[in-house]
Amino acid sequence: MQLKVKPQDRYKNTKVLITGGLGFIGSTLARRLVELGSKVTVVDSLVPEYGGNLFNIHGIENKMKVNISDVRDRYSINYLVQNQDIIFNLAGTLSHIDSMIDPFTDLEINVTSQISILEACRKNNPETRIIYAGTRNQYGKAKYLPVDENHPLTPTDVNGINCIAGEYYHLLYNEVHGIKACSLRLTNTFGPRHQMKHPRQGVLNWFLRQIIDGEEIKLYGSGDQIRDINYVDDVVNAFLLVGASNNVWGKVYNLGGISVSLKEFVKAAIKIYGKGKYTVIPFPPERKKIEIGDYIADYSKITKALSWKPKVNLESGIEKTFKYYEKYKEFYW
Amino acid sequence: MQLKVKPQDRYKNTKVLITGGLGFIGSTLARRLVELGSKVTVVDSLVPEYGGNLFNIHGIENKMKVNISDVRDRYSINYLVQNQDIIFNLAGTLSHIDSMIDPFTDLEINVTSQISILEACRKNNPETRIIYAGTRNQYGKAKYLPVDENHPLTPTDVNGINCIAGEYYHLLYNEVHGIKACSLRLTNTFGPRHQMKHPRQGVLNWFLRQIIDGEEIKLYGSGDQIRDINYVDDVVNAFLLVGASNNVWGKVYNLGGISVSLKEFVKAAIKIYGKGKYTVIPFPPERKKIEIGDYIADYSKITKALSWKPKVNLESGIEKTFKYYEKYKEFYW
Numbered sequence: 001m002q003l004k005v006k007p008q009d010r011y012k013n014t015k016v017l018i019t020g021g022l023g024f025i026g027s028t029l030a031r032r033l034v035e036l037g038s039k040v041t042v043v044d045s046l047v048p049e050y051g052g053n054l055f056n057i058h059g060i061e062n063k064m065k066v067n068i069s070d071v072r073d074r075y076s077i078n079y080l081v082q083n084q085d086i087i088f089n090l091a092g093t094l095s096h097i098d099s100m101i102d103p104f105t106d107l108e109i110n111v112t113s114q115i116s117i118l119e120a121c122r123k124n125n126p127e128t129r130i131i132y133a134g135t136r137n138q139y140g141k142a143k144y145l146p147v148d149e150n151h152p153l154t155p156t157d158v159n160g161i162n163c164i165a166g167e168y169y170h171l172l173y174n175e176v177h178g179i180k181a182c183s184l185r186l187t188n189t190f191g192p193r194h195q196m197k198h199p200r201q202g203v204l205n206w207f208l209r210q211i212i213d214g215e216e217i218k219l220y221g222s223g224d225q226i227r228d229i230n231y232v233d234d235v236v237n238a239f240l241l242v243g244a245s246n247n248v249w250g251k252v253y254n255l256g257g258i259s260v261s262l263k264e265f266v267k268a269a270i271k272i273y274g275k276g277k278y279t280v281i282p283f284p285p286e287r288k289k290i291e292i293g294d295y296i297a298d299y300s301k302i303t304k305a306l307s308w309k310p311k312v313n314l315e316s317g318i319e320k321t322f323k324y325y326e327k328y329k330e331f332y333w
Numbered sequence: 334m335q336l337k338v339k340p341q342d343r344y345k346n347t348k349v350l351i352t353g354g355l356g357f358i359g360s361t362l363a364r365r366l367v368e369l370g371s372k373v374t375v376v377d378s379l380v381p382e383y384g385g386n387l388f389n390i391h392g393i394e395n396k397m398k399v400n401i402s403d404v405r406d407r408y409s410i411n412y413l414v415q416n417q418d419i420i421f422n423l424a425g426t427l428s429h430i431d432s433m434i435d436p437f438t439d440l441e442i443n444v445t446s447q448i449s450i451l452e453a454c455r456k457n458n459p460e461t462r463i464i465y466a467g468t469r470n471q472y473g474k475a476k477y478l479p480v481d482e483n484h485p486l487t488p489t490d491v492n493g494i495n496c497i498a499g500e501y502y503h504l505l506y507n508e509v510h511g512i513k514a515c516s517l518r519l520t521n522t523f524g525p526r527h528q529m530k531h532p533r534q535g536v537l538n539w540f541l542r543q544i545i546d547g548e549e550i551k552l553y554g555s556g557d558q559i560r561d562i563n564y565v566d567d568v569v570n571a572f573l574l575v576g577a578s579n580n581v582w583g584k585v586y587n588l589g590g591i592s593v594s595l596k597e598f599v600k601a602a603i604k605i606y607g608k609g610k611y612t613v614i615p616f617p618p619e620r621k622k623i624e625i626g627d628y629i630a631d632y633s634k635i636t637k638a639l640s641w642k643p644k645v646n647l648e649s650g651i652e653k654t655f656k657y658y659e660k661y662k663e664f665y666w
Contacts, residue, residue: 100509103448103502111444111498115436115491153486156508158448161501165444168494169436175489176433176622289509 010244012037017084020091024194027056029236034060045070051195055331071113078120086243087130095200099159110162118173132170134185135163146298157290180249187256191232192324196332217278223263226294228256231317234310241306256297257310269318343577345370350417353424357527360389362569367393378403384528388664404446411453419576420463428533432492443495451506465503467518468496479631490623513582520589520630524565525657529665550611556596559627561589564650567643574639589630590643602651
């Protein structure tokens with residue numbers, strides 16, 4: 001489908017709420033939307049471990065509203081969704097391993113809060129559009145490759161189960177309550193503005209930090225497990241296209257693009273940085289239990305629907321990421 | 334697979350916990366287990382709307398333990414699962430419409446509590462076996478008939494989403510934590526000991542009450558929507574077979590048996606009772622939105638695995654149900 005209005009025009013003066021808007025993808029999206037002339041509000045809990053960082057919006061903080069609150073807080077969400085034309089719903093935890101240790105917290109954030117947001121829309125803003133950030137983690141171990149949107153959902157961890165429920169809620173509210181909702185199932189995403197304190201919400205950026213810090217990267221198993229990778233700007237483009245579209249509501253789309261093994265990613269990063277080292281070690285038992293094996297996304301559905309394709313190649317993405325953190329290291333380390 | 338030990342032998346002196354054990358299916362199961370010589374504990378919240386009824390265990394209350402607590406109460410569950418050989422996990426809300434009005438309560442009972450139960454097992458009784466009562470509501474509108482276990486899960490209401498999550502949690506704890514778990518996806522079940530106060534947790538028994546009360550039954554739409562129906566004793570047999578089996582863990586099985594339209598069910602009931610009337614009315618809008626159309630279960634997987642087949646025919650089931658409520662009406666009306 002060709003869009004009648006270009007995204008850049010669609011977003012001018014549009015009121016946009018971004019949950020998790022101080023996080024990695026949320027803040028990158030916020031920056032683009034401010035450039036496009038949107039009236040942006042970001043909501044973020046700034047829970048230290050989760051990736052929200054005020055520096056992520058450095059330089060644009062006066063061109064947008066920043067509201068510190070947790071999506072688990074039903075009262076603030078109930079107010080914040082009002083009068084928003086579009087909601088990019090990116091708040092959520094992503095840690096596979098944390099979800100296994102503390103399933104209740106993952107449930108609160110990834111399911112209970114999603115109901116809060118959708119109920120708030122139903123009661124206070126049923127005309128809004130809401131785009132949910134789903135995950136390839138919903139598929140679990142791939143039964144075939146590449147994985148399309150019809151692949152069975154057989155999650156291998158609590159986080160995957162909860163993200164399925166979160167997505168189903170969005171589709172249900174679209175179907176039953178007429179709130180326009182769409183889900184993008186994200187794959188591993190890397191790039192600037194990702195938190196760099198620990199590896200539990202995204203391992204790719206963590207590898208880049210280890211290279212910068214001169215630490216030896218430890219790859220589990222053989223390091224040959226394939227991941228499908230996106231650079232953050234491409235993911236943000238997908239969100240912008242979906243938010244400006246009329247034909248996506250009630251649907252789910254895979255993102256994806258660069259299929260490489262973790263070892264290949266690390267090798268490419270070491271080559272670009274000019275130094276670095278890695279080794280392979282056996283899977284820790286708690287990791288082995290939830291490991292998904294290879295994952296390659298079939299993202300042809302969104303290409304067909306919205307002409308979306310990732311544009312940033314691996315080397316260029318890694319290079320931009322290194323440059324960003326070398327410049328702003330003090331705000332992330 | 335043929336069982337080496339007959340269920341009746343398997344259950345003698347076995348310690349069994351039944352969540353929702355004062356409810357319709359739970360109490361019927363408890364009665365059978367007491368007969369088989371099990372050491373039964375039932376846990377039930379006796380929330381007035383949900384179907385728990387102390388009269389359901391009339392006559393056997395001294396041969397078992399009754400513990401009144403809610404599965405949302407993590408502390409009591411943490412204690413109650415200890416030393417149980419088998420847990421029949423039947424506590425849950427079933428109301429499609431209530432779940433749409435109050436999704437949070439449905440989530441607490443059908444998801445959060447399931448994690449509580451499973452976490453309690455993981456910490457205090459990892460050797461136990463747990464059988465989860467899933468539902469055909471997880472499938473949503475059938476894309477093909479009969480519906481087998483590989484049918485996509487596309488729920489049409491909040492209750493369906495939450496039951497999917499509840500089931501996924503059981504399968505995950507089986508896979509990752511080694512707690513033996515199995516899910517039976519129940520279809521519409523009717524029979525003695527079902528609550529008779531309102532139609533929101535099962536419409537079949539409600540039709541029978543309306544016939545007894547001389548009220549006109551109102552069928553939505555044409556009344557031709559097909560449901561796959563089980564008499565409660567057959568469902569209880571399936572639970573007993575699964576609990577005594579060694580090859581079911583990590584698996585899901587459909588139940589099913591009698592495929593009839595709601596109108597056919599009502600006509601059969603009126604014929605057996607000797608009087609009664611029905612009419613068809615348009616779907617109320619909030620019902621229409623979540624209506625699933627026809628449903629027919631393919632239950633060949635459990636037939637193959639455990640030789641389970643429903644044995645009670647429709648007329649006989651209806652007759653037994655009428656007789657029960659005529660005798661004990663005062664405890665249910």
